[in-house]
Amino acid sequence: MRARLLIVTAAGVLALAGCASHAVDSGGLTARERTAAQSAMDGLQNSNISLQLVAITKWVQRVPAACRIRLVSRNPSTYKVYVFWIPYLAAEPYVWLNMKVTNDPRTSTFHLGTSEPVLLPGGRLSANGRSVNPRSVDTTLLSRYGPQQARKSHETLVAHGGDVFAKPGAMCQVLKNGSLRLLPNR
Amino acid sequence: MRRLRGRAGVLVACALVVAGVIAALIIMKTGHETTAPTTGQWAPITVTRPSVPVIGGGIPVDIDPLIERKDFSTTLAFLPGTHRYRITISNISSLGAINSFQWYPPTGLHIVKVMGSTEGRCTLRGLTGFGGSQFPTVVLHQSVLCNQLDLKPPSCTCLGDGGSVTISFATDKAFAAGDVDLRVRAATLVFKPIRAY
Numbered sequence: 575m576r577a578r579l580l581i582v583t584a585a586g587v588l589a590l591a592g593c594a595s596h597a598v599d600s601g602g603l604t605a606r607e608r609t610a611a612q613s614a615m616d617g618l619q620n621s622n623i624s625l626q627l628v629a630i631t632k633w634v635q636r637v638p639a640a641c642r643i644r645l646v647s648r649n650p651s652t653y654k655v656y657v658f659w660i661p662y663l664a665a666e667p668y669v670w671l672n673m674k675v676t677n678d679p680r681t682s683t684f685h686l687g688t689s690e691p692v693l694l695p696g697g698r699l700s701a702n703g704r705s706v707n708p709r710s711v712d713t714t715l716l717s718r719y720g721p722q723q724a725r726k727s728h729e730t731l732v733a734h735g736g737d738v739f740a741k742p743g744a745m746c747q748v749l750k751n752g753s754l755r756l757l758p759n760r
Numbered sequence: 761m762r763r764l765r766g767r768a769g770v771l772v773a774c775a776l777v778v779a780g781v782i783a784a785l786i787i788m789k790t791g792h793e794t795t796a797p798t799t800g801q802w803a804p805i806t807v808t809r810p811s812v813p814v815i816g817g818g819i820p821v822d823i824d825p826l827i828e829r830k831d832f833s834t835t836l837a838f839l840p841g842t843h844r845y846r847i848t849i850s851n852i853s854s855l856g857a858i859n860s861f862q863w864y865p866p867t868g869l870h871i872v873k874v875m876g877s878t879e880g881r882c883t884l885r886g887l888t889g890f891g892g893s894q895f896p897t898v899v900l901h902q903s904v905l906c907n908q909l910d911l912k913p914p915s916c917t918c919l920g921d922g923g924s925v926t927i928s929f930a931t932d933k934a935f936a937a938g939d940v941d942l943r944v945r946a947a948t949l950v951f952k953p954i955r956a957y
Contacts, residue, residue: 622953626855628805633829635807662809667943684949686855718817751801 601759602742603645608756610651611643614675615746615754623673623684624752627657630669631748635662640731643756644743652676656738657748658731664692664719665712668727670734687734691716691727831855832942833920836935843872843931849942851911851922856950858923860907864941865931871902875928880909882927904929907945916955 598604603611618624631637640658645651655673667688674683692712716723732739745757796802812819831853837846851858860880865871874884886902904927911923 621951622854622856622949623951625953626949629854631805631807635809637805637807662807671949679951682951684856684951686944686947686949688943688945690943713819715814715817715819748805749801750803750805752805753802755796755804 598742599744599759601744603744603759607645607648607742608744611645611653611744612756614651614653614677615643615655615756617677617679618675619751619753621679623671626686627671627748627752627754628750630659630671634659634666634669636660638748639727640735641746641748641754642735642738642743643746643754644738644740646674650676654736654738654743655746655754656735657746658734660727660731661691661716663712664714664716666716667691668730670731672734672736689730691723691730692719829853829944830917831858831944832861832940834940834942839928841930843933843935844875844928845931845935846926846928847940848924848926849911850914850920850924852914852917852920853922853944853947854917854954854956855944855947856913856954857948858911858944858946859909859948860905860944860946861909862943862945863904863906863927864943865902865904865935866941869935870932871904872930872932874904875930877906877925877927879911879923879925880906882906882925905945913950913954916957918955918957 596604599608636659638657639660640656642656644654644656646654653675655675656670657673658668658670660668667690669686669688672685672687676682716727744759747755747757749755831851833850833852835848835850837848838844839846849861849863871884874882876882882904883906884902885905906925906927909923909925911925914920914922
């Protein structure tokens with residue numbers, strides 16, 4: 575009787591061990607997939623991509639509004655990575671990066687897109703008050719354009735991301751050195 | 761005999777339990793994220809904006825010019841005829857290949873026509889509908905959008921040897937080469953950083 579009990583317990587522990595590698599988090603990633611995804615992101619360190627992640631953040635003067643990684647293929651491991659910035663000033667553009675990241679930079683792709691948040695050109699009025707000085711910068715804060723603009727920002731963010739917000743995936747974070755860190759799925 | 765068989769069964773079960781625990785530990789360890797540093801350069805990126813007064817949602821002083829991008833160099837040439845020009849736009853960007861850009865002419869200058877480009881497709885854009893339907897030909901806030909381009913990356917942003925496109929156009933008044941506002945719309949980033957010196 576005692577032997578049977580122990581066998582059942584052992585089988586349970588073995589099953590648990592097996593499940594540990596296949597259990598998925600709320601984002602649909604297993605622990606092993608998260609590690610592999612982070613490893614692929616680490617492959618971008620010290621590349622032009624990490625330099626541009628920092629440069630774009632300085633350019634638009636705001637941290638990314640979205641950073642998302644989605645697993646698109648397990649063999650070979652391929653990830654879709656999407657980073658989107660909403661600018662601080664109305665004169666700066668929305669910027670997004672759509673990347674397909676593999677463990678080999680030769681098969682990875684990195685695309686940048688931009689669009690103007692506000693259609694009309696802004697800036698300081700020239701001395702006669704009739705035209706805008708083309709060398710001046712529109713220093714209106716984008717947040718001052720109100721809820722309609724906020725809605726447009728959100729729509730633009732979603733539109734350029736495609737299916738990157740679907741599972742399996744996780745949110746990510748741009749670090750000071752331009753690296754990407756996977757965030758835990760809650 | 762029966763007792764011996766029972767003990768052997770217990771031993772086998774114990775061995776299975778130990779093996780299971782070890783397997784679980786190994787799998788949990790390999791599947792677990794390593795503890796990465798989270799301070800210094802490994803902290804989340806932040807933005808330090810220049811300390812400027814904000815009045816009515818705007819900044820009433822000149823802002824830091826460091827945020828201006830330098831992705832293009834331009835050369836202007838005159839074409840035969842009045843106010844007809846040819847502008848050559850070269851890629852000097854650290855991004856990589858430029859696939860699309862938008863050129864905003866200076867306020868007050870009207871581009872009458874884009875006659876052609878050596879690469880891609882350049883079209884004149886602007887806002888119509890000024891005054892309802894009273895002025896159907898009036899186009900405000902003009903820009904020239906060039907897409908389907910593949911302006912190759914420069915070997916160094918200091919050399920200006922990136923890909924280039926030449927656009928021919930006509931304006932309603934004299935145009936000065938300095939009045940060029942060019943903005944990247946699409947680019948293919950290169951993996952290896954582009955030299956800056």
